[in-house]
Amino acid sequence: MLKCTGVTGGYGKELVIRELNFSLPEKKTTTIIGPNGSGKSTLLRILTGNLKARTGTVSVGDREIKTVRAKELARMITFMPQVSKTVPGFTVRDIVGYGRFPHLKFSGKMTPHDNEIVDWAIESVGLTRYRERPANNLSGGEFQRARLAMAIAQESETIILDEPTTFLDINHQLHVLELIEKLKTGLGKTVLMVLHDINQAARYSDNIVVMKEGSIIADGSPELIITEALLKDVFSINARVFTDHCHGRYFLPDSVCQKS
Amino acid sequence: MTESRNRNSKRRLLIILFALLAVVSLLLSLSMGSVKISLSNILNVLTGSGSGIDEQIIWNIRLPRTVVAALVGMSLSLSGGILQGIMRNPLASPNIIGVSAGAGFAGILLLIAFPENISLLVPFSFLGAMSTTVIIYTIAWKGGSDPHRLILTGVGVSAFLGAGIQSLMIFFPDRVQNVIGFMVGGLAARSWEHVSILVPYAAAGTCLALLMSKRLNILMMGDETAKSLGLNVEGTRIVLITISSVLAAASVSIVGLLGFVGLIVPHVARMFVGSDYRYLFPASAFIGIALIVYCDTFARMILDPVELPVGVIMAALGGPFFLYLLRRGGANA
Numbered sequence: 016m017l018k019c020t021g022v023t024g025g026y027g028k029e030l031v032i033r034e035l036n037f038s039l040p041e042k043k044t045t046t047i048i049g050p051n052g053s054g055k056s057t058l059l060r061i062l063t064g065n066l067k068a069r070t071g072t073v074s075v076g077d078r079e080i081k082t083v084r085a086k087e088l089a090r091m092i093t094f095m096p097q098v099s100k101t102v103p104g105f106t107v108r109d110i111v112g113y114g115r116f117p118h119l120k121f122s123g124k125m126t127p128h129d130n131e132i133v134d135w136a137i138e139s140v141g142l143t144r145y146r147e148r149p150a151n152n153l154s155g156g157e158f159q160r161a162r163l164a165m166a167i168a169q170e171s172e173t174i175i176l177d178e179p180t181t182f183l184d185i186n187h188q189l190h191v192l193e194l195i196e197k198l199k200t201g202l203g204k205t206v207l208m209v210l211h212d213i214n215q216a217a218r219y220s221d222n223i224v225v226m227k228e229g230s231i232i233a234d235g236s237p238e239l240i241i242t243e244a245l246l247k248d249v250f251s252i253n254a255r256v257f258t259d260h261c262h263g264r265y266f267l268p269d270s271v272c273q274k275s
Numbered sequence: 276m277t278e279s280r281n282r283n284s285k286r287r288l289l290i291i292l293f294a295l296l297a298v299v300s301l302l303l304s305l306s307m308g309s310v311k312i313s314l315s316n317i318l319n320v321l322t323g324s325g326s327g328i329d330e331q332i333i334w335n336i337r338l339p340r341t342v343v344a345a346l347v348g349m350s351l352s353l354s355g356g357i358l359q360g361i362m363r364n365p366l367a368s369p370n371i372i373g374v375s376a377g378a379g380f381a382g383i384l385l386l387i388a389f390p391e392n393i394s395l396l397v398p399f400s401f402l403g404a405m406s407t408t409v410i411i412y413t414i415a416w417k418g419g420s421d422p423h424r425l426i427l428t429g430v431g432v433s434a435f436l437g438a439g440i441q442s443l444m445i446f447f448p449d450r451v452q453n454v455i456g457f458m459v460g461g462l463a464a465r466s467w468e469h470v471s472i473l474v475p476y477a478a479a480g481t482c483l484a485l486l487m488s489k490r491l492n493i494l495m496m497g498d499e500t501a502k503s504l505g506l507n508v509e510g511t512r513i514v515l516i517t518i519s520s521v522l523a524a525a526s527v528s529i530v531g532l533l534g535f536v537g538l539i540v541p542h543v544a545r546m547f548v549g550s551d552y553r554y555l556f557p558a559s560a561f562i563g564i565a566l567i568v569y570c571d572t573f574a575r576m577i578l579d580p581v582e583l584p585v586g587v588i589m590a591a592l593g594g595p596f597f598l599y600l601l602r603r604g605g606a607n608a
Contacts, residue, residue, distance in 0.1 A: 063503065064502070065499055065503075085502065085507050086505035087505075089504055089505030090505070093503060094502075094503035095500075095503070096499035096500060100363065100495060100496050102492070102495045103549075103550055104545075104551065105550060105551065106282075109492075109551065113492070113493050113504055114504070116489075116493060116504045122486075123489035123490070
């Protein structure tokens with residue numbers, strides 16, 4: 016299980032998250048929500064070893080992640096950052112193939128087994144016919160699916176995604192979220208992601224973590240978390256919250272709260 | 276799968292073509308000059324059955340010079356290709372990590388202040404180049420080595436050393452004559468001694484670059500993605516910068532400040548074989564050999580018997596190509 020205890024971290028002199036404790040539930044989808052600057056991405060970067068915690072510990076299983084070698088960590092945790100560079104000329108297959116890097120020896124030579132996994136990963140995101148297409152010629156949604164295929168090819172237990180639907184139209188957002196749901200239901204992965212759309216978070220998550228000013232202020236199922244009081248307190252919006260058996264918990268905003 | 280195989284076969288075919296182009300350039304370089312030597316005579320000399328003046332010319336003059344040109348062309352091209360990948364910037368070249376400024380400052384300091392020690396020019400400028408890279412990397416380090424910070428630090432340090440070079444030239448105007456050849460870069464009178472200095476660096480650097488090509492591909496996808504894939508980003512970057520610096524430092528210490536080779540060649544190669552370094556490195560190496568050997572042959576022939584420094588020809592080609600890159604939006608990439 017991935018967890019952090021008493022973690023403080025930030026950039027330069029600025030502390031973004033303070034004394035934070037968090038455990039990621041296994042084989043569930045957990046989504047972090049919170050206003051801009053609340054420390055969501057910083058927490059993800061600390062959990063994945065991309066940013067060193069100033070204090071506290073981050074551990075996976077019974078080992079601190081700073082003691083785990085980079086390739087071994089990559090076989091345990093996959094991190095899909097918000098932005099990834101597209102390299103002109105790299106095909107979908109090239110990119111997804113790099114997902115096998117943590118499993119390869121120093122020479123980097125792929126075995127037939129690695130190639131099978133790459134083809135399967137591409138197929139599972141529905142990009143088989145774009146396999147040989149340069150990734151920089153894909154639409155935003157298709158590129159994001161290629162990145163998900165790379166994450167699938169990495170074959171780690173835990174997949175962490177920072178705003179995977181940013182810059183996508185609503186159709187592609189839903190497509191990507193359906194694929195992420197398949198990671199859990201179809202492949203038994205543990206998923207942690209950051210989303211800005213609270214209704215999507217409620218629809219696609221088993222567990223929601225709410226962050227504000229560098230701290231976790233609520234953690235639980237969407238039904239428990241998405242309340243009118245929380246939306247007002249955390250996002251400063253007046254809203255009405257509804258529940259139905261088809262869509263689960265969702266809200267409609269009334270207005271931005273007037274600050275006194 | 277067939278499509279992928281076709282693409283890879285096409286790239287391999289292009290690399291073979293560039294290799295042939297390089298071989299032709301080498302033969303042409305051995306053949307052309309004040310004394311023309313036929314292909315059959317060249318082959319005789321190379322296989323040990325030649326004799327007379329042709330053998331003297333080839334073994335003692337043209338072959339070492341051509342081999343130096345080939346090694347320098349290959350080394351500078353690989354060095355530039357590595358840096359463009361690490362910095363994710365199409366305009367990166369060995370100048371960026373201070374190799375030229377460092378070698379230039381050290382070399383010119385020696386030529387101007389201690390002209391009696393001219394035999395130390397090669398090791399002195401090599402040390403200048405390598406230590407400048409270390410200084411730039413150290414200054415740019417701030418909890419990690421951000422490529423943008425590296426580039427800007429390189430520009431700053433190079434400007435500072437450039438001021439040093441200019442000051443030396445102003446304070447010692449009577450000794451500037453020594454310096455010009457080194458600053459422009461040339462291959463005249465390069466011997467087997469120079470070949471033996473270059474070979475270990477060029478061979479080790481080329482092998483290591485080829486070995487690191489997949490890692491460089493991954494690095495180009497961004498630090499966070501690379502790290503998530505299990506790549507030791509900082510370690511890989513340090514190794515690659517060291518390889519690049521050694522390749523370029525060895526070259527400029529032998530032939531002087533040859534501009535633009537490291538910038539031009541990787542771009543030309545990229546246009547043909549794409550950005551995948553497993554193909555880009557061999558393609559760059561062969562194009563680098565061909566380009567510099569053709570340019571040197573041209574530089575020897577165009578005003579025969581006067582010889583132009585190859586650096587002048589390279590810069591004349593490099594300048595317009597640089598402008599072409601700017602027009603294509605390379606500077607904004």
